[in-house]
Amino acid sequence: xxxxxxxxxxxxxxxxxxxxxxxxxxxxxxxxxxxxxxxxxxxxxxxxxxxxxxxxxxxxxxxxxxxxxxxxxxxxxxxxxxxxxxxxxxxxxxxxxxxxxxxxxxxxxxxxxxxxxxxxxxxxxxxxxxxxxxxxxxxxxxxxxxxxxxxxxxxxxxxxxxxxxxxxxxxxxxxxxxxxxxxxxxxxxxxxxxxxxxxxxxxxxxxxxxxxxxxxxxxxxxxxxxxxxxxxxxxxxxxxxxxxxxxxxxxxxxxxxxxxxxxxxxxxxxxxxxxxxxxxxxxxxxxxxxxxxxxxxxxxxxxxxxxxxxxxxxxxxxxxxxxxxxxxxxxxxxxxxxxxxxxxxxxxxxxxxxxxxxxxxxxxxxxxxxxxxxxxxxxxxxxxxxxxxxxxxxxxxxxxxxxxxxxxxxxxxxxxxxxxxxxxxxxxxxxxxxxxxxxxxxxxxxxxxxxxxxxxxxxxxxxxxxxxxxxxxxxxxxxxxxxxxxxxxxxxxxxxxxxxxxxxxxxxxxxx
Amino acid sequence: xxxxxxxxxxxxxxxxxxxxxxxxxxxxxxxxxxxxxxxxxxxxxxxxxxxxxxxxxxxxxxxxxxxxxxxxxxxxxxxxxxxxxxxxxxxxxxxxxxxxxxxxxxxxxxxxxxxxxxxxxxxxxxxxxxxxxxxxxxxxxxxxxxxxxxxxxxxxxxxxxxxxxxxxxxxxxxxxxxxxxxxxxxxxxxxxxxxxxxxxxxxxxxxxxxxxxxxx
Numbered sequence: 263x264x265x266x267x268x269x270x271x272x273x274x275x276x277x278x279x280x281x282x283x284x285x286x287x288x289x290x291x292x293x294x295x296x297x298x299x300x301x302x303x304x305x306x307x308x309x310x311x312x313x314x315x316x317x318x319x320x321x322x323x324x325x326x327x328x329x330x331x332x333x334x335x336x337x338x339x340x341x342x343x344x345x346x347x348x349x350x351x352x353x354x355x356x357x358x359x360x361x362x363x364x365x366x367x368x369x370x371x372x373x374x375x376x377x378x379x380x381x382x383x384x385x386x387x388x389x390x391x392x393x394x395x396x397x398x399x400x401x402x403x404x405x406x407x408x409x410x411x412x413x414x415x416x417x418x419x420x421x422x423x424x425x426x427x428x429x430x431x432x433x434x435x436x437x438x439x440x441x442x443x444x445x446x447x448x449x450x451x452x453x454x455x456x457x458x459x460x461x462x463x464x465x466x467x468x469x470x471x472x473x474x475x476x477x478x479x480x481x482x483x484x485x486x487x488x489x490x491x492x493x494x495x496x497x498x499x500x501x502x503x504x505x506x507x508x509x510x511x512x513x514x515x516x517x518x519x520x521x522x523x524x525x526x527x528x529x530x531x532x533x534x535x536x537x538x539x540x541x542x543x544x545x546x547x548x549x550x551x552x553x554x555x556x557x558x559x560x561x562x563x564x565x566x567x568x569x570x571x572x573x574x575x576x577x578x579x580x581x582x583x584x585x586x587x588x589x590x591x592x593x594x595x596x597x598x599x600x601x602x603x604x605x606x607x608x609x610x611x612x613x614x615x616x617x618x619x620x621x622x623x624x625x626x627x628x629x630x631x632x633x634x635x636x637x638x639x640x641x642x643x644x645x646x647x648x649x650x651x652x653x654x655x656x657x658x659x660x661x662x663x664x665x666x667x668x669x670x671x672x673x674x675x676x677x678x679x680x681x682x683x684x685x686x687x688x689x690x691x692x693x694x695x696x697x698x699x700x701x702x703x704x705x706x707x708x709x710x711x712x713x714x715x716x717x718x719x720x721x722x723x724x725x726x727x728x729x730x731x732x733x734x735x736x737x738x739x740x741x742x743x744x745x746x747x748x749x750x751x752x753x754x755x756x757x758x759x760x761x762x763x764x765x766x767x768x769x770x771x772x773x774x
Numbered sequence: 775x776x777x778x779x780x781x782x783x784x785x786x787x788x789x790x791x792x793x794x795x796x797x798x799x800x801x802x803x804x805x806x807x808x809x810x811x812x813x814x815x816x817x818x819x820x821x822x823x824x825x826x827x828x829x830x831x832x833x834x835x836x837x838x839x840x841x842x843x844x845x846x847x848x849x850x851x852x853x854x855x856x857x858x859x860x861x862x863x864x865x866x867x868x869x870x871x872x873x874x875x876x877x878x879x880x881x882x883x884x885x886x887x888x889x890x891x892x893x894x895x896x897x898x899x900x901x902x903x904x905x906x907x908x909x910x911x912x913x914x915x916x917x918x919x920x921x922x923x924x925x926x927x928x929x930x931x932x933x934x935x936x937x938x939x940x941x942x943x944x945x946x947x948x949x950x951x952x953x954x955x956x957x958x959x960x961x962x963x964x965x966x967x968x969x970x971x972x973x974x975x976x977x978x979x980x981x982x983x984x985x986x987x988x989x990x
C-alpha cells in the first residue's frame with residue numbers, strides 16, 4: 263500500500279493570507295492567556311513559537327501580525343482541502359495537523375503514476391495558496407518524515423526502501439522517547455533500524471518498535487482511514503461487496519459506529535452531525551446527513567438516528583428499478599462538539615431553549631425533509647392539490663399592491679375566492695368509495711367504508727342535515743378530469759364530506 | 775395514607791436542592807368561547823386531552839384555538855401522523871398558515887410522532903403543540919409522562935386529539951366532543967379531588983358553528 267503525504271508547514275497561517283516569509287502568528291486563549299498556537303516559519307525563527315503570550319510576542323517583534331484563531335473557519339478550510347484532494351484518491355485525511363495523507367495504491371495509475379499524482383497534488387495545493395512538500399512511501403509516517411526533511415518539493419521513496427539518514431525527530435517521537443533516543447546517541451532512522459527488534463521493544467516499548475519498523479521501510483499505517491487530529495473530519499468505512507438490503511447495512515452499522523465513537527473518544531468529542539455515504543457498484547454515491555439532538559457517542563442513539571434514514575438511502579430515487587449493489591458503507595463526522603456528558607437530574611434541570619432552525623433541522627434530518635413543512639394554499643380547484651408544502655418559517659412578508667378591481671375577470675375571481683365554501687378540517691389521503699341512497703334532491707342514507715365505520719362494521723346511517731351540492735369541474739385536458747359534486751352530510755353528530763363523480767360516491771373528508 | 779404529601783414534599787426538597795424554581799402554571803385565554811367558558815383558559819404549561827369520534831368537532835375546536843394563536847403571530851405546531859389535516863380547511867377556520875408548522879412523520883414502528891411531539895414541546899418555540907393521534911394509536915405511559923415533563927420544560931400547552939380518552943396521559947384537562955357539544959370531563963387545576971373520580975361530565979358548551987350554518 264502506498265501513501266502520499268503533503269506536508270503543509272504554514273497551513274494555518276496561509277489560509278489566513280500570510281505566507282511562510284511573513285511575520286505572522288495565530289493566537290487563541292490558552293491556559294488563561296492569549297497565546298500563540300501557530301506561527302509562520304519566519305515568525306518561528308524569531309522565537310514566536312506556540313505557547314508564547316501575545317504581549318510577549320509583540321514585545322519581541324513589534325511588527326508581528328497576530329491573527330485570532332477562527333476554529334470553525336479552519337475546520338471548513340480543512341474539509342474543503344480534503345474534498346479537493348479526493349479528486350486524486352477516495353481515502354484522504356488530515357493524518358496530522360499539518361499534513362494530509364492520501365492512500366494512492368489504487369488510484370495513482372489513473373493519473374500516470376505516483377510522481378504524476380504527487381505533482382498534481384502539489385499543483386492542487388498551490389491553487390489553494392499553500393506551499394507544500396510531498397512525499398510518497400509505504401507508510402504515512404515514513405512519507406511525512408521524508409517530506410519534512412527533504413529539500414526538494416517532491417520525493418518518492420521506492421516500495422520497501424528504508425528511511426536511511428532521515429533524523430529520528432522527523433518520526434515525531436514523544437518527548438520522553440526522543441530523550442531516550444538521545445541519551446544513547448540514536449539520531450537517525452538508519453541507526454534505529456539497525457538495532458535488534460527485541461532490544462528495541464524491551465528498551466523503548468511498543469512506540470519504539472513501531473518507529474523502528476517505519477525506519478526500516480515497513481508499513482505500520484494509521485489504521486482506519488481517518489483524520490485523527492481534526493475530529494470533525496473523522497470517518498470510517500467498511501466494504502460491503504454486493505449488499506443490497508437494509509438488513510445487511512444494519513448488520514454492520516453498530517460495529518462501524520462503535521469504531522467511529524472510539525475514534526471520537528480519543529479526542530473527547532461527540533457527534534453532532536454525521537454523514538452516511540453509500541458507495542454503489544459503479545462508483546456513484548448516495549449521501550444522507552443525520553443530525554442528533556444532543557452531542558453523543560452513544561452507538562444505540564446514533565443507530566436509531568440513522569435507522570430511519572437508511573431506507574431513503576437504499577430506495578431507488580427513480581422508482582421501480584431493482585436495488586443497486588452497494589460496495590461500501592462510509593460514516594463521516596460532519597460536525598462534532600466536546601463531550602460534556604449529560605446528567606438528566608432528578609427533576610429535569612431547565613436548559614436553554616433550542617434555536618428554531620436547529621430544531622427544524624433535527625426534525626427534518628430524523629423524519630425526512632418532506633415531513634416538516636408549512637402549508638401554502640394554491641389557486642387550484644381540485645381539493646387534493648390546492649395546497650403545497652413550503653419551508654417553515656415563512657420568509658419575511660412582502661407587501662403586494664392590490665390587484666385592480668376594475669378588471670372584470672379579477673373582480674369575479676376575487677368574489678369567488680371570498681365565497682364561504684365549506685372545507686373539511688380533515689381530508690383522507692385518498693377518497694374512499696361508499697354507498698349512498700338519494701331522495702331525489704341529495705344524499706338521504708349513507709353506508710360508510712369499512713375503514714371508517716365503527717366496531718359494528720358498516721351500516722346504513724340516515725342523513726340528518728346536508729349542504730350542497732358544490733360542483734367542481736376542470737382539468738378536462740388531463741386524464742381523470744375533475745368532475746365532482748360535493749356534499750356535507752350530518753350523520754348524527756358526525757359530519758362527512760362526500761362527493762359523487764362518474765364512478766360513484768366517495769368519502770373525502772370530515773368536518774371534524 | 776400520607777404517601778402522596780410525603781412524595782410531594784420530597785419532590786419539592788429535590789427541586790430546592792437542585793436550585794429549580796417550581797413550575798408556575800397559569801391559564802391562558804384560548805379565544806374559543808366554549809373552551810374559555812369551561813376552563814377559564816388553557817393550562818400553560820400543561821396537557822389538554824380532547825377526545826371524540828372523528829367528525830365530532832375535536833379538530834374544529836383545536837383549529838379554533840390554533841387560529842387564535844396564529845392570528846396573534848405565535849407559531850403553532852401540528853403533529854399529524856395520520857396525514858389528515860387539510861390546510862384549506864384550517865385556513866377556513868381562521869388559522870394563519872404562515873405560522874403553522876405541520877409535522878407528518880411516517881410510521882416505522884418506532885413511534886416517530888412521539889419523538890417529534892416531545893421535541894417540539896420541549897423546545898419552547900411553540901406555545902401550542904397539537905398532536906392528532908390516529909384512531910388506532912394510544913400513548914404509552916412512559917411516553918405520556920415524557921410529554922408532561924417536556925411541556926413543563928418548554929412552557930407549552932400540548933393539545934392531544936384522540937378518538938377516545940387515554941388514561942395513560944397525565945392530562946391537566948380532559949375534554950370530549952360529541953353531539954355538537956364540548957364537554958369538560960376533568961379539570962385537575964380546579965378540583966384535584968375530581969381527578970380521582972371517574973365519570974360524570976363537569977360542564978359542557980356548544981361547539982362553534984358547523985358547515986351547515988345552523989340550518990337543516
